Amino acid sequence: MRAAVEDLVEEAERRIRNRLWIPTKDDRVVAAKAAKDLDAALGTAQSEEERSEVDRLAHLREALAALAIALAHVHGPLAWFLGAAVTALAPVLHWRALPPEGGPTFGTVTPSPEQYREAEDAIRRLRSTLASIAAA
Template structure:
């Protein structure tokens, strides 16, 4: 799993499409991306803040970030929706993570991630947030 690399490739493709005038953002789509960027920033704070949190809170914040992307996706269409859909797909592994012990019962396939996986996912969210700000700028 290379969330940072996948987000980086996605952002690179998006920037190229915008530069080549293939992906032309409407003012409405720009506003949705700005709101999504703000929501991502609110969900996942600085590395120092995130790393000081219990893993259950870190996972909660990552799920909030994924929800922010999904909500933005619901309000757009075309290339903007495709971009956000791809970003959501990159972040979906967090849906299979758990921070609580399963004890002796089933966990619906959820697994506890390594601490490095939290860090990588949080970095990917920050990378996506910065890209949304840049992409939304006229």
């Protein structure tokens, strides 16, 4: 997940740097809002690790929702970037923090502590990149 997001971010930064993608005013507004929403959804690495798995997963899902909402408001390169970001983070949608208690789990799995950290780091990287796009 972290590697997929890093590749995505590097491509976006390269396209902007080479002026193959010039973020529009609307792109910058949506990127700023998305960065703000990601910031609100996810705390620092230390604060997230102190939370319960249920809370950590809720924060990750909130961040994913923020990206999906941002995606609904744009077209073109920013939409493609956000769509790829949501796809990279899609494994979070298959995670559960509660034990199955003998019932169906609908194909969910319990993530490891490293998987939580990786997803949280990926979201922080996306937040930073969206803030950069907003400032472009």
